[in-house]
Amino acid sequence: MNGPVPATPAGPGAVPGVPAAPDAVSGGASTAPDAAPRVPDVPRAARHGGPEAGTPRWARPGLWAVLALAAFLHTWALGRNGDANDYYAAAILSGTQSWKAFFFGALDAGSFITVDKPPVALWVMGLSARIFGYGTWSMLLPQAVAGVAAVWVVHSAVRRSLAELPGHASQAAGLAAALVMTLTPITVAINRDNNPDTILVLLLVLAAWFCLEAVRGGRTRPLVVSAVLIGLAFNTKMLQAYLVVPAFALVYLALAPGTVVRRFGRLLAAGAALAASSGWWMLVVDLWPAGSRPYVGGSTDNSVRDLVIGYNGLGRIFGGSGRGSGGGGGFGGEPGAGRLFNEVLAGQISWLLPFAVLALACGLVLATRRSLTGARAALLLWGGWLVVHYAVFSFSSGTFHPYYTTAMAPAVAALTGIGGVLMWQAHRDSPAWAWALPLGVAVTGAWSFTVLRRSPDFVPWLAWAVAGMSAVAALGLVAARLGRRSRLRIAAVALLVGVIGGLAGPAAYALTPLGAAVNGTNPTAGPAGGGGPGGLRGFDGMPGGAVxxxxxxxxxxxxxxxxxxxxxxxxxxxxxxxxxxxxxxxxxxxxxxxxxxxxxxxxxxxxxxxxxxxxxxxxxxxxxxxxxxxxxxxxxxxxxxxxxxxxxxxxxxxxxxxxxxxxxxxxxxxxxxxxxxxxxx
Known part of the structure; x- marks a missing residue:
């Protein structure tokens, strides 16, 4: 590692000026320092997303540790949350008393009116309550399990997307993504509640996993499975599930194997599966004689179709119910490009948003130059997921709760893991890319400092510690490029300090839901007065409370x-x-x-x-x-x-x-x- 690093000849699979590198995580030496990494040298199982040869000893224990952390955050003192959101809890209890109420998602066991969402999430919690008896744990434990499962699926999707890279880079990326997902504050808060967003996120990350498999293999079956999962997500929270569809469809059409005609034909098959899996419950309800079923809550004409288009559709975008009844977006602050960074939402989801955007941009350049098809597809899919959600969540004028942003957490986590590893490799191996990672660390630290200082009484020393760690990490990464001795070790230590500094803020916020009963109607994380428990008001401006x-x-x-x-x-x-x-x-x-x-x-x-x-x-x-x-x-x-x-x-x-x-x-x-x-x- 002494002396200048020789440049590699430009060619397939190489980044100009980036030599073949030792393993991105372990630091092991490359056997051919002057040659670009060759995909054929990667084990066949790894190229297809299977188990990598020589999986590092830390990989599985690291994953289990992150999953254990997620389980702890989602279940600690869960019993104090009581009925959580009364509205959904009443429907779950009613579903244990009547199968008719269960199927329709009725608020009451007499089936007079349904809740204003489709019933898939209620079915998950309701089946548990039927088996074990209605109670806090039987209702909320499935939510916690679903949250942990979503972390594992994101880890798997990220790891498999980087299987083309030699060494242990894919394992590191998957672990980083899982940790970011676990420590997203709003995700911890909502996974301790009974709102449908937890099940929505699990179904969508599963759909992303299968879509990426379809892009890698070009097969129809995983694409159809992905579409069916989105349909189930539609029957969890209606049109919000469709926000991922543009990214999924475009990535498959652009990058999947086969001719354009064949890819388009597979997309049509997936579209048919999506329509069927989305519309079957709506069709059954709307064709059922109105006099013998509950009224469809939230609709103007007692139809699911109106609920989809109005209250849960255009109403969320333009305000009110989509039929001119006024707005209700005050829960998340005023619409606009900066909404996700305001005093209400910043501490819930924004901590790593700047880094995720930088990682997306740099990762796409690096993956394209190195012909990393899997990484490029994953970056485009998760990047499209993030961009669409950002646009809709930022500019919607209708009712907008902070916990909606949990749907952005998988994209932020995946982009951080994939792009972060690619940036680390480029920083280590190419002087031309020495700026990217230090910039990402510095921006993340600066934004974390800003968010933490908005609530100066909340762990008052943490903001300064984060600023110090981020500055040391950024300077250490720069110094590692300038030094001649032990520069890889210096860079690795600096990166570790940067990771700790970047995750300290969200980790502190993520711990707060464990210390108080959830505000069921509007669960949030963080300090009171800053968007955390007790800091936001409940339904219709009134504080949430227990029964x-x-x-x-x-x-x-x-x-x-x-x-x-x-x-x-x-x-x-x-x-x-x-x-x-x-x-x-x-x-x-x-x-x-x-x-x-x-x-x-x-x-x-x-x-x-x-x-x-x-x-x-x-x-x-x-x-x-x-x-x-x-x-x-x-x-x-x-x-x-x-x-x-x-x-x-x-x-x-x-x-x-x-x-x-x-x-x-x-x-x-x-x-x-x-x-x-x-x-x-």
Missing amino acids: RGGMRDGGPDRFLSAEMIAYLKENRGGATWLVAVGGAQSASSAILSTGLPVIAMGGFTGGDPAMTVDRLRELVASGRLGYVMPGDGRRGPGGGGSSEVSTWVRAECTAVAPSEYGGAGAAEGTTGTGPSLYRCG
Whole structure:
């Protein structure tokens, strides 16, 4: 390693000015220092993504250590999270009581209305709750397992994409990607909750794994499997699943073996599989007679099609429900190019975004010059994933929660692992590339320092430690290029310091969800006041809280007191539903505290037209519903159900005096604690 490094002749598989190098991780010497790495020298199994000959001793223990860390972050003190998000928890509990409610994803066991998402994630948690009984662990443990599985899949996909490289570079890249994924703060927070995003991410990274296999081998089957997995992801969170489709399709069309016509034909087959796996549940629900199934929550016309296009489609992009009902993007800050770097979102996902972008750009150049087809395909796929998500998440005007950004974590992790290893090799072997890695380390450290200083009371010394480590690492990498002795060791030590400095900030944020109960409606990580637990508000601007005595502490629908619920249970008789209320917040709390069906007339937002006068009259006349608490007009049309429903209830039903259930206030109109309870029939 003494003296100038001789340049290699330009040729296939070589980067001009980059000699063949010793192993990128172990530092072992190359047997042919003046020759470019030759793909035929790589074991055949490794070229096809199989186990590499001479797998380093640290590879498997390193992977198991990262997976153990992920499991710890996702499960420590998980029991304190209670029901997490009441809305989904109520649907999971209802699904354990009724297979009909299970299939449709109904909020209540009586199947009056569904939640506003398709049911695949609910099915995963619901099956566990059916087997082991409903509880925090039976509901949330599948989420934790899915989070750990996603880390393993990202590791495997990254490792296999760099199997063309000699030595242990692919193992190092996979391990780095797995560690970044594990320590992404918002991913830790959401994997301790029961929102559908955890299952969405697992399905999408599995789809990416199969797509990359299809690109390497040119076969139809893995491409079709990838499409089916995206379809399952669609039935988890609808159109958000499709954000990866442009990158997957373009990478396959551009880089897969075979003629363009054959590649296009395989894409058509995958498209048919995607349509079938996406649309089957929607087709079943929309063809099912509306009178014998629950109302589709979040829709305007009781159809999944409208839910896909409106509330969960255009509504997320343009605001409101996609039908002109107003915006709701305040959870993640104002739309714009800098949204992901604002005070709310920066600490959740942005720590390594600048490095990932630099790694993508440099990695593509290096992989192209070295004819690393697998690495180039992976960089383009994960890069396309990141770019599309960045554009949609940054500029959407609709409801945007910070935890949506967990879908970006696999791309950031994969690009960091793949691009980072390629940059390390280039830094070590080519003076022309000596700037890239030190720049990435310095930018990462500077941005981490900025994010940490936004919350100066949160581990106050950490920002300065990160700045110091990053500066030392960047200078050490530069000095290693200038030195003549032990420069590889200096560079390796500097890189290790840079990795520790770059991951210290997100690691500190990732630990915070373990110290408090999850805010189920809006889980985040980090310090209070800076986007972390307790720092953001819950649904409709109110703080999230746990279920206590049949009401959500501090929540917007806080009118079902423990006394009222006791009265309703005592006087329920043979009715199917305990009571009908305006919105899902009151209904969810009552379902969880009683285990009985409760109707949410206006769905999640309180504005769904699920309840009509005719429907209410039918339920009352049949004896399936005896008590109603009409909406008060605070949220949505009529504040839960239509104004006609509220008028009919007040005209045809009898107001229950608060004294009958221990309440206070007037018997008519609005009581001292909320809308009146009415006895119907």
